[in-house]
Amino acid sequence: MKKNKISKSWILRQKKDIYVRKSKLEGFRSRAVYKLKEIDQKFNLTKNNLSVIDLGAAPGSWSQYLSSKVKKGKILAIDILKFEPVNNIYAIQGDFTDQKYQSEIVDFFQNKVDLIVSDMAVNTTGNKNLDSIVTGELCLEAMNFSIDHLNKKGIFVSKIFMGSSFNEIISTGKKFFKELKVFKPPSSRKESKESFVICKYLK
């Protein structure tokens, strides 16, 4: 009964949401695309010839956006879930926290990369605190990987939740990157605790 109520209100909200409608019209797989687009417009992330990693990529709207902006570069996307192929994207189905997949990513590029974006989030458990803790851990894992595998002028962007690991994420980011900003894109739902951290240039 409760589940029914939740899904009905979710469907209603989706119908009213302008970003959902816009994403359908523009051929994107998720409204999430506008968050990356807004971050890109503000922080100048993309260029034509970058090497890019998209973490937590399914169903693929960030990859669709990256593929349209990075035409001469190299893009790899990973998600636990399978998703429809995207033009010019090398996709891996696997858990990013597993060393086996991190080695596969490193082997794919052979060199350090220019941009790592992470929209990884747990598929919600229903417990908001637990979700925010696990998503914070995913962000830290992605940040540590980025510290090892970004170029000196590289950029790391990640979803974060205003929760328990927020301080650790910010202090680790400030320790290793020259610039760090926290930004909530206008398309991120106001009632969500989600924000994004943008880290530029390794120290």
Ligand SMILES: C[S@@+](CC[C@H](N)C(=O)[O-])C[C@H]1O[C@@H](n2cnc3c(N)ncnc32)[C@H](O)[C@@H]1O
């Ligand atoms: C909000 S969705 C990403 C939406 C995506 N950016 C888009 O635009 O279509 C979060 C994704 O993170 C993925 N995810 C969560 N934990 C992960 C992990 N350990 N490794 C890889 N992907 C993970 C989930 O499977 C989910 O598809």
